[in-house]
Each structure stands twice: as structure tokens, then as C-alpha cells.
Amino acid sequence: MTRSIAQKRADFRALHAQGCFVIPNPWDTGSARYLEGLGFKALATTSSGFAWSRGHADGALSRDQILDHLRELVAATDLPVNADFENGFAADAQGVAESVRLAVETGVAGLSIEDSTGNAADPLFSIDVAVERMRAARKAIDASGADVLLVGRAENFFAGRPDLDDAIARLKAYSNAGADCLYAPGIKTREQIAAVVAAAGGKPVNLLVGAASELTMKDIAELGVRRVSVGGGLARAAWGGFMRAARTLSEEGRFDGFADAAPGVELNAFFRPFAQ
Numbered sequence: 220m221t222r223s224i225a226q227k228r229a230d231f232r233a234l235h236a237q238g239c240f241v242i243p244n245p246w247d248t249g250s251a252r253y254l255e256g257l258g259f260k261a262l263a264t265t266s267s268g269f270a271w272s273r274g275h276a277d278g279a280l281s282r283d284q285i286l287d288h289l290r291e292l293v294a295a296t297d298l299p300v301n302a303d304f305e306n307g308f309a310a311d312a313q314g315v316a317e318s319v320r321l322a323v324e325t326g327v328a329g330l331s332i333e334d335s336t337g338n339a340a341d342p343l344f345s346i347d348v349a350v351e352r353m354r355a356a357r358k359a360i361d362a363s364g365a366d367v368l369l370v371g372r373a374e375n376f377f378a379g380r381p382d383l384d385d386a387i388a389r390l391k392a393y394s395n396a397g398a399d400c401l402y403a404p405g406i407k408t409r410e411q412i413a414a415v416v417a418a419a420g421g422k423p424v425n426l427l428v429g430a431a432s433e434l435t436m437k438d439i440a441e442l443g444v445r446r447v448s449v450g451g452g453l454a455r456a457a458w459g460g461f462m463r464a465a466r467t468l469s470e471e472g473r474f475d476g477f478a479d480a481a482p483g484v485e486l487n488a489f490f491r492p493f494a495q
Contacts, residue, residue, distance in 0.1 A: 231299035231328035239440035268454030299328035312355035329368035342378035357397030371398030376405025416443035
């Protein structure tokens with residue numbers, strides 16, 4: 220590693236100042252190192268991708284498991300890492316502050332806090348409570364003295380409450396509460412994206428593109444988005460190949476699923492230098 224944690228954090232913040240960049244989402248050391256090798260400038264964790272790699276559903280892992288994962292990825296790569304930190308692993312502001320303090324200690328360059336409750340019957344915190352939680356996250360980062368970027372997430376479209384006006388109202392409130400970057404996962408249309416960018420008032424907006432899309436990076440940049448993440452998209456793509464190959468073997472006794480497999484020689488050549 221050549222960059223200090225402080226330098227990673229400074230470089231990460233600078234990436235959000237202008238232009239538009241992709242921040243792909245690895246789920247383990249190997250995928251993180253491979254993405255770095257492709258020339259990406261930063262990485263973000265994926266709670267779903269990591270949970271699946273551990274044999275669990277998204278959201279089922281503990282705070283300690285996520286913190287260990289953050290430490291692993293920060294140590295694995297020279298790139299800044301943004302933490303998918305779910306809802307801060309606490310309902311109240313004090314608990315969020317404690318979780319954020321622990322996340323900052325892992326060396327991450329950024330972290331996101333969701334406004335989802337985890338309760339299907341009442342999936343979103345009220346705006347007042349969500350703002351209090353965001354303020355607590357901001358204060359915890361500031362108290363640490365670390366230049367960690369705070370991402371405010373409005374989960375409306377993921378939580379079964381696809382109300383764009385409410386999502387925008389939430390993002391504005393999170394911005395005022397200290398969020399540096401704004402994120403409404405699940406928006407897809409040009410009109411939705413443009414509306415969120417306009418409401419952000421110049422603050423960087425993260426767009427999730429986790430499935431095939433007619434939009435290109437050029438299109439997204441022209442809409443004013445600053446960064447694009449893929450969530451569990453890469454992990455699901457990997458699982459898709461694995462599942463198709465495994466099912467073909469199990470159900471048909473055929474090995475056709477290995478036709479597009481990555482060459483072991485290529486993988487060994489890429490990863491061999493890390494042993495040194």
C-alpha cells in the first residue's frame with residue numbers, strides 16, 4: 220500500500236468535486252483487488268453481496284461482522300473504500316453515533332446511513348427521527364477528526380414507498396443535517412435523476428445502476444450525477460454464472476456452464492503478486 224488512510228480520504232473527497240466516476244462494489248478481498256487492477260478510483264462495499272458470500276440474506280449480518288469486513292477491504296486495497304453501513308445498526312441517534320465512530324476507526328473514506336427501519340410494516344423512519352440520526356452521524360465523524368464523507372440515503376424506492384417528492388424532501392433534510400453526498404437508490408428515469416440532482420443544490424449525488432440500463436455513463440454524467448455505484452450488481456452477476464453452471468450440472472449432467480469461465484492461469488497471474 221502506498222497511500223495513507225488520510226490520503227485515501229482526501230483523494231476520495233476530491234473525486235466528488237467534479238465530473239462523474241464509477242464506484243463499483245466488491246464483496247471480498249479478491250473482487251476488491253481485481254477492481255483496483257482495472258483502474259477504478261474508489262470502491263464501495265455491498266451489504267447484499269457480502270451477506271450472500273457468507274450464506275445469509277441482506278441485512279442479516281451483525282455490526283461486528285460488517286466492521287470486520289470493512290477492515291478487511293480497507294487493508295486489501297490502496298483505493299478509498301465507502302462503507303454501505305446500512306441503517307447504522309441502531310434505531311436511536313446515540314446508537315448510530317457509536318456505530319459510526321466504530322466504522323470510522325476501520326479506515327473507510329466514506330459511509331452511508333439509510334433511513335430504513337427494517338420493519339416491513341413501517342419501513343422508513345420519520346423525517347424528524349431520520350434527521351436526528353443523520354446529525355448524530357455527522358457529529359461522530361466530526362468528533363473523530365477524520366475527513367470521512369457522509370452519504371445520506373433516502374430508501375423510499377427500496378422500501379416500497381416510491382414517493383419521489385418525499386425522497387427529495389428527505390435528501391434535502393439530510394443535506395442540511397450534514398450529509399456530504401445524497402443517494403436515493405431505486406430511481407431510474409432521467410426525470411427522477413434530474414429532479415434529485417436539482418434538489419441536491421450542488422452537492423454530489425450517487426446513482427445506483429445495479430441492472431442493465433439504457434443509460435450510459437455519458438448520459439448519467441450529463442444529468443449531473445457525480446458518482447455511480449452498482450450495489451449488489453457485480454455480486455449478482457457472479458452468482459448468476461455460478462447458479463447457471465451448477466444447475467446445468469445438477470439437472471442435466473452437463474458441463475456447458477464452464478464455457479465462459481475465467482482462465483485459472485489468468486487469475487493466478489493477477490493475484491500472484493499479492494503474495495509478495
